Amino acid sequence: MSEFFYQFNGNFGSCNVTWSCGNTVGLSGTTATIDSQMFHSNLFATGVGDSTHLQLATTRLGTFPPTGQCPHTTPAPSSYLTGAQVSAIFDPFLLPSNFASGQYYIFLALYYYLPDNPSGTQGTNSSIGTRTYQWLDTQVRIQNINGTFRNVGNNEVYDPCNAFGWDNVTIGSASVHTFNALVGNVANQCQNALKYWQISPSTTCRLAGIEIGVKGYRFSGLSPVLSVLWPNQARFTACHAFNGDYDESARIDIVDVGHIAIVYGSSVGTPKTPTSAKYDVNADIAGPSTSPMQDGSINILDIAKAALYFGLVC
Numbered sequence: 001m002s003e004f005f006y007q008f009n010g011n012f013g014s015c016n017v018t019w020s021c022g023n024t025v026g027l028s029g030t031t032a033t034i035d036s037q038m039f040h041s042n043l044f045a046t047g048v049g050d051s052t053h054l055q056l057a058t059t060r061l062g063t064f065p066p067t068g069q070c071p072h073t074t075p076a077p078s079s080y081l082t083g084a085q086v087s088a089i090f091d092p093f094l095l096p097s098n099f100a101s102g103q104y105y106i107f108l109a110l111y112y113y114l115p116d117n118p119s120g121t122q123g124t125n126s127s128i129g130t131r132t133y134q135w136l137d138t139q140v141r142i143q144n145i146n147g148t149f150r151n152v153g154n155n156e157v158y159d160p161c162n163a164f165g166w167d168n169v170t171i172g173s174a175s176v177h178t179f180n181a182l183v184g185n186v187a188n189q190c191q192n193a194l195k196y197w198q199i200s201p202s203t204t205c206r207l208a209g210i211e212i213g214v215k216g217y218r219f220s221g222l223s224p225v226l227s228v229l230w231p232n233q234a235r236f237t238a239c240h241a242f243n244g245d246y247d248e249s250a251r252i253d254i255v256d257v258g259h260i261a262i263v264y265g266s267s268v269g270t271p272k273t274p275t276s277a278k279y280d281v282n283a284d285i286a287g288p289s290t291s292p293m294q295d296g297s298i299n300i301l302d303i304a305k306a307a308l309y310f311g312l313v314c
Helices: 002-007 186-196 254-262 300-309
Strands: 023-025 031-035 038-044 055-062 085-094 103-113 121-125 129-133 135-145 155-158 164-169 180-185 206-217 225-230 235-237
Touching: 023 031, 031 055, 038 055, 038 206, 085 103, 085 206, 103 180, 103 186, 103 225, 135 180, 135 186, 155 186, 164 186, 180 186, 206 225, 254 300
Parallel strands: 135 164
Antiparallel strands: 023 055, 031 038, 038 225, 055 206, 085 180, 085 225, 085 235, 103 135, 103 206, 121 129, 155 164
């Protein structure tokens, strides 16, 4: 299904206006670009990198802990981000296969500033020790290690040398040309990171930055490339992006149903003409019964699901 997105315009805007471009570490061919307002992350990492030297292709929005300083203190960010959760839709073009000593992951990262202690907050984890930082670096991800996907619910702490790190696997597998979405609950990501670093749960977390993209190392096999398309910006939502709250008003109302009606009958790759609507991934809210994802067309199932949710507030 991915190939049809070349006829679909996303909503990222231009490079480095809101979202950064060119945040890459990798072999020749590695890119992090916005084209047709969609973000493309392409990672070439055949035989290079390791768990402490990750190759990457990402885009960022907001403020982040400084790199190359460990430990450090920094001024508070001049502004913060707001939202109950963040959703990022992605569509894999190419996935590495047949590798036995590497890994890759597709991720959504939420970065938080900890303002309660201007000189840094102390946290301790039994596997890493005690650290003093002013930031949390949290991720929701889908991850493949040595050719095997990690199970949903697996999580671990990490020390990027500038923040308290914690990641959580929320999707158990990926396949090419199949939509999926990473969803990070802003409050839960903060609280879980604090818990695993034994930091007081009353510590204030201020969301300052978002990063989406891919990381990995030592690709091999017949397809040693990780290529992922992100058709829409990571979205701040009160409801899940796929549940029909098109205008993100935190309720399903006539505006949402009306929008689905406008694009009714369209499917992935449908070009907009004077007589036909253009497919909108955010109106495609009804997928197969085994999946909460889209099914590639706007039809009666989407109208029915919006009607089911109508009037609900989240």
